[in-house]
Amino acid sequence: MNKFKIIIMFLCLTLISSCATATAYRKAKTPTGVGYYDTLLQKDMYEITFNGNSSTSVTMAQDFAFLRAAETCLENGYKTFEVVNFNNNSETETGAYTFYGRHYADTTVYTNTYPKIVFIIKCSRENRLPFVAEEVKINLRKKYNLEN
Numbered sequence: 001m002n003k004f005k006i007i008i009m010f011l012c013l014t015l016i017s018s019c020a021t022a023t024a025y026r027k028a029k030t031p032t033g034v035g036y037y038d039t040l041l042q043k044d045m046y047e048i049t050f051n052g053n054s055s056t057s058v059t060m061a062q063d064f065a066f067l068r069a070a071e072t073c074l075e076n077g078y079k080t081f082e083v084v085n086f087n088n089n090s091e092t093e094t095g096a097y098t099f100y101g102r103h104y105a106d107t108t109v110y111t112n113t114y115p116k117i118v119f120i121i122k123c124s125r126e127n128r129l130p131f132v133a134e135e136v137k138i139n140l141r142k143k144y145n146l147e148n
Helices: 002-018 058-075 133-143
Strands: 035-042 045-051 080-088 091-100 105-114 116-124
Touching: 035 058, 045 058, 058 080, 058 116, 058 133
Parallel strands: none
Antiparallel strands: 035 045, 045 116, 080 116, 091 105
16 A cells, blocks of 8 residues: 555656746846846847746747847847857755655655846847858747747
8 A cells, every 4th residue: 555655656756746837938027036028238239148947948948048039139120240258156055955755765866957048139230240040030939848
């Protein structure tokens, strides 16, 4: 009977954890909130931040920050951009939880990573910088099946 309870608890945890989804591509409500956030630093330079949840991979967070960089350029009349500074400020949390049964205890250790990607970008109205904003936008939106 104890093995049966353990199996049921494991299946329930698996079901619950499978419901977690990666952070959607959306504007964050605050600079530290989940999603993207951009700040004008000077005339043609912006800070782009993307904060993800524990179901968001660092790669996806980097792509979403890059997508936001391209969109920020386009929204402000620029054609091309370059990344002049990049920081991966992701945080990792490790912990454990224990299930107690009548005649057993089962401990599970977990690790969660919360990606936080920060780009400083410089934009140009001419085609002189390495990344063409429109191409980046199209390609990354296609990669993640995002509407245009």
